[in-house]
Every structure is written in C-alpha cells, then in structure tokens.
Amino acid sequence: AQSVTQPDIHITVSEGASLELRCNYSYGATPYLFWYVQSPGQGLQLLLKYFSGDTLVQGIKGFEAEFKRSQSSFNLRKPSVHWSDAAEYFCAVGERAAGNKLTFGGGTRVLVKP
Amino acid sequence: DAMVIQNPRYQVTQFGKPVTLSCSQTLNHNVMYWYQQKSSQAPKLLFHYYDKDFNNEADTPDNFQSRRPNTSFCFLDIRSPGLGDAAMYLCATSHRTSGGGKETQYFGPGTRLLVL
Numbered sequence A: 001a002q003s004v005t006q007p008d009i010h011i012t013v014s015e016g017a018s019l020e021l022r023c024n025y026s027y028g029a030t031p032y033l034f035w036y037v038q039s040p041g042q043g044l045q046l047l048l049k050y051f052s053g054d055t056l057v058q059g060i061k062g063f064e065a066e067f068k069r070s071q072s073s074f075n076l077r078k079p080s081v082h083w084s085d086a087a088e089y090f091c092a093v094g095e096r097a098a099g100n101k102l103t104f105g106g107g108t109r110v111l112v113k114p
Numbered sequence B: 001d002a003m004v005i006q007n008p009r010y011q012v013t014q015f016g017k018p019v020t021l022s023c024s025q026t027l028n029h030n031v032m033y034w035y036q037q038k039s040s041q042a043p044k045l046l047f048h049y050y051d052k053d054f055n056n057e058a059d060t061p062d063n064f065q066s067r068r069p070n071t072s073f074c075f076l077d078i079r080s081p082g083l084g085d086a087a088m089y090l091c092a093t094s095h096r097t098s099g100g101g102k103e104t105q106y107f108g109p110g111t112r113l114l115v116l
Helices: none
Strands: A003-004 A010-014 A018-023 A024-026 A032-038 A044-050 A056-059 A064-066 A073-078 A089-096 A101-104 A107-112 B004-007 B010-013 B021-026 B031-037 B042-048 B052-056 B064-067 B073-079 B087-094 B113-114
Touching: A003 A089, A003 A101, A010 A018, A010 B073, A018 A107, A024 A073, A032 A064, A032 A073, A044 A056, A044 A073, A064 B087, A073 A089, B010 B021, B021 B031, B021 B087, B021 B113, B031 B073, B042 B064, B073 B087
Parallel strands: A010 A107, B010 B113
Antiparallel strands: A003 A024, A018 A073, A032 A044, A032 A089, A056 A064, A064 A073, A089 A101, A089 A107, B004 B021, B021 B073, B031 B042, B031 B087, B042 B052, B064 B073, B087 B113
C-alpha cells in the first residue's frame, strides 16, 4: 500500500525567511504528487502538482516543489515566507490503480513569526 | 469563477438527528468526493461518485450515505449522527477520462458539523 510521510508536524519560520516542507512517499510506480494548503476553517487549496516531465514544478503563491525519484521525495519550498503563509500543508499521492484516490500525508503546520 | 460550493459552512445537529450536507460545482466535473477531516488530521475519503457510479470506501460506516441527483450536486447524509461524527466535511471534484490518467481534485470550503 502506498503511503505519504511528512516528517515535520510543526515548523516555525520568520517572515521573510525561506521555507522547506518535506514529503516522502512510498509508491510502486511513478506517482502523481500534489501539495495542498489549508487555512484554519477552510478547504484545501491546490498549490501545485506533478504528473510527469520537468521535476521542478512551479505553483501559486510563489511556491515550488521538486520531485526526486531517487529519494522518493517531493519537497515544497518558498524563498521568502509571508505572514499569510501560516497554514497547514498537505502532501498527497494520487493512486492511479485506484481511480486516482488521494493518499494524504499527516500535514505540516507552519507558523510565521513577525 | 468555476468553483466547488458547500452549504452550509457550519451545521449544528443533535445526537441521532439526521443531517444532510450539500455540495455543488460549476466545473462540470464527472467525479465528486466526500471527505471527513477531524481536528489536526488529514482528510479521510468516505466515498465518491464517478458520474452516477457510487464508490464506497471499505471502512466508511453505514451511517454515512450519499446521493448525486445530477452532475452538479452531491449530498452527504448522516442518518444518526454521533458525537464522533463532529468534523469538517470536505467535498472535492475532478475530471476523469475514460482512459484514466491525470486527475486533479479541487476542494470546496468545507462544512463544519457540530453534534450536540
């Protein structure tokens, strides 16, 4: 069975500093990978996705992620964090053999210090 | 703008009193999903419709049912809510082609259910 691990439950970062959120997955084939962001009391907003091709993916709000097959990772990065980036971030893998069902990681909560 | 809409945003019900949550979409997507998300947890898939075909997850309690009367609308019915059903319920949609392949799920804002 596939799985997604987000090793960091909480991350605190200063406004203007860089941010990297880790995501590791276990999947037999080339995965479909997603990052979603969830603000308190809100639904999930798609930040970016990887299906194939260029392993560096650009998303909304200045985020990017890099697919590294050798490390089974899909880490999310942002060079300069804004206070509005405080939220919960979920990495997910699309399970193609099961109708593209999403398997989510446990999430990383990001706090931004002024 | 094309979107996924959930009403109401907050729902209060009584223990054991049936409740229905609604989801509508203007994306014309053929797949609609319902997720349950408890505090500080990842969303958990309950079931989904691919067109009119209903797909239930193996561990979804019988207390949860769903209806999809047309492409745009999907409902989540909780027949006898218990205290443990208090959660955020998220609806999502995607477009699936007959050959399978790349799908992206788009989520609504969620309905927070409180059971008294």
